[in-house]
Amino acid sequence: MTAIRIAAPRRLALVAGAYFAYAVVLAPLLAILWVSFFENKIIGFPPSGYTLHWFANALAFDRFERGFVMSAQVGLAATAFSLLLGVPAALVLARREFFGREALHAVLMSPMVVPGIVGGAAIYMFFIEVEIATDVPFAGTMFGLILAHTLIALPWTVRLVTSTLVGMDRQLEEAAMSLGAPPLRTFWRITLPMIRPGIVAGAVFSFVVSFVDLEKSLFLVGPGRTTLPIEMVNYLEWNIDPTIAAVATMQTAVVALALLVSDRFFKLTRAF
């Protein structure tokens, strides 16, 4: 294919426009990364020097440490539930044709479509009502938070595992079955290894969307039981300093690491 000849100035304008857009996306992350190494406590440019002190300071903050632990626990639990519920559902949805399949799929994907703040408010009111009716507390408990985060994560698992399954050749499984392997063994030895990339991606995305979720969690956290993003917003409403930048940098590092690991198994761009 021959390259399209577009006059140089136009081509330059296109490239400049494109890189300007990428810069707008990356600018806030780079700014946070830079500021987290600043020596001066009050952010000013240029910095008087660089230090790693704020990372130690951030780790010493109880609220951030508890927030991090809480977010990690909720994220891991939500990931586990989302895989347990989502992988079997994806298997059926991708491979069987039956009345109501589209409807079931739409229900499973719906948490992605309902805005976080609306869904969060609804779940919060529902939990309080259940609490009044049964005397069992839900809002502000770990269980309630994990349930809500499972909802956030489930559509990602279903979507990513389904997309691996749709692209998969079924002949290998048919061969295994026709050679006498029982269904469960076929699944374990043939199907599972083949859809592993989808499962890994589903797990990583489940964890990440749960770990950074703000809107739904806002309604469901309780006193002393707050996730990291909410601790960050609460802190940022009053002050912005290198300490919070260090916290944000560490959160970014966790998320970026999870994504880079998963990119080896599953092209990130396929998730969207």
Place this chain on the structure above:
Amino acid sequence: MVEQGVQGLAGSARLSDGHSRAPARPRLRGPGSESLALVVPGTIVVIVGLILPLALMARYSLNRWVPGELMQAAFTWENYARFFSDAFYVGVLWRTLGISLASTGVCLLLGLPAAYYLSRLRNHHLKTAIILALVIPLLMGNAVRAAGWMVLLADRGLFNSIMMFLGVYADPVRILYTGSAVAIGLVAVLLPFMIICLQSVFDGISEAYEEAALSLGARPLTMFRRVLLPMIMPGIFSGSALCFVLAMNAYATPVLIGGPSFQMMAPKIYEQAIKVFNWPFAASMAFVLMAVTLALTILASVALQRRYGKL
């Protein structure tokens, strides 16, 4: 080609996958009892955990609020009436709409060249690097990105420092805690969605069309308007719809970058539900927000289909 875009995020969920190269094989007929057992638990969790609460909230929006107690069972439209008769709340809705439309428009303007360039890029390493640079911020959480803009746009932030160093102005200009700052923050949050959405559509359009138009003497902008634009309309629609919906519901960006004086809908819903404890009003605001968002998205889809054919 669109289904590999952000379609599922935007709403219409589809099972087909644009990436699969394997030939389509017929699915097995009938659900089978054992496979129902596989799909039902997840469905029940979503129905009980989300759809039932939403239905309950719809009912609550018709209840009457009595300060001091939770609410009184009633069947009244007074919460909706209160919203639309109170100039303050109507103003919040208009502001939310204005900011969302503006940031969606800017996303489209910035996203088109960015996506086109990305799609036609031949250097695969560079392409992967750019895509990662777009996807990773997408999953960083809005709190981190809002913090970044606070650093850049504050009175003593990077932007003002550079401007003062260059002598463009002597005193810092207030950018943070204004509408423009919120729009900038939202554009940065939403732009990756738009670029990825448009890029997947550009990827599906052969360069031969462009070459044909150009070799027949069309100028590049005419070629874009007459040849590419009609073909990428589905991507423009799904990308814009997604950005618009996310902007309408934004929470962290208006709270942190807009500050206490810049009010948008999502933070107001939170305030009514948690701080004022007026559930009926919070519920009706949530449904007003969803209804307005949905209505505008459908309107845009109808208008575009009339002009460009089926999306």
